[in-house]
Amino acid sequence: MTKTHSRQQHEVVAHYLRSSIRDGSFQPGDELPSEAELTRKFSSSRGPVRQAMSTLRAEGLISSGRGRRSVVLDNVPTQSFDDIISFSQWCHNADIVPGQRTQWVARQPAEKSLAASLEIPDGAPVVSIFRLRLMDDVPSMVERLNYPLEVGRHVLAFDPDSGSIYQELLDRGVDISRASRTIDAVAAEEEDAALLEVAVGTPLLRVRRRAFTSSGEPIESSDDRYLPWKASFTTNSTRDTPSSLSMISSGWPLP
Structure with missing residues (x-):
């Protein structure tokens, strides 16, 4: 695979995984390719692959793995x-x-x-x-x-x-x-x-x-x-963890 000149190797790997999750190639519940498979696919060492996986974990897209293959958790990443x-x-x-x-x-x-x-x-x-x-x-x-x-x-x-x-x-x-x-x-x-x-x-x-x-x-x-077909917003909430999203009354009268 030809590496984009403006991207480092871990960014290329992360982009591939993120895009594959977004377009449905990998869906919530699916296992991701192993580190070995990704190193072969991108002619990379394990370091950039692990860094890419760490990025996707931080975005809430995949599980931690813990000795097993990481699993897709969501198809909408958190934002910086x-x-x-x-x-x-x-x-x-x-x-x-x-x-x-x-x-x-x-x-x-x-x-x-x-x-x-x-x-x-x-x-x-x-x-x-x-x-x-x-x-x-x-x-x-x-x-x-x-x-x-x-x-x-x-x-x-x-x-x-x-x-x-x-x-x-x-x-x-x-x-x-x-x-x-x-x-x-x-x-x-x-x-x-x-x-x-x-x-x-x-x-x-x-x-x-x-x-x-x-x-x-x-x-x-x-x-x-x-334009609403150009952007949307998604939020994830977890019990016992405060959410950054707040729902407030508009103040409009009830019908």
Whole structure:
């Protein structure tokens, strides 16, 4: 097998196993190939194979083995923090080519609800970005990002069509330590529908995110709207273990 130049051997093995689980070649309950079989398949030593298996165990996809072959536990991997924050990183890990078409970048005063989300005074300056995001060059999500000026100034000096804003902020030393996400459904409004090439009113999966520094200061408030056939969310819960997912009442009246 030809090794992708940008990947290390263990990443190639992990990608093969992850993809095979995702497409159903290996289903929950199936045994995976042995270490010996994988070393032969990839002309590899045992070290990279074991590292790949360890990665999939950490993602919750396979069992620990314990002297036996590992078994597939699930077909949806857990996500790293970078995957949760960064659309580009999520696409790369799913072997999708991410893209973007920036609609506008603006420095503007924060309206009341945005100011509350970022915990800044009403009318304080923020930097806002509106982009169409692409998956393999196909429109898939509209993205609205908002940053307080101290963080957003890095975005003003960056070409948002060139790649990941999240990675640019990390490279600039911005402290991004924690994030919360609220997920619901909304109907596509005219602007979003035109960019996503769907009819007005098409259901969209909305993900509202707030990101915080290690000291708890909010530094991002975003609103991402996905075509629902392009993305979905899965959570796994275990008895006696707190879940990162919380279900809350919408406050709507009962029928």
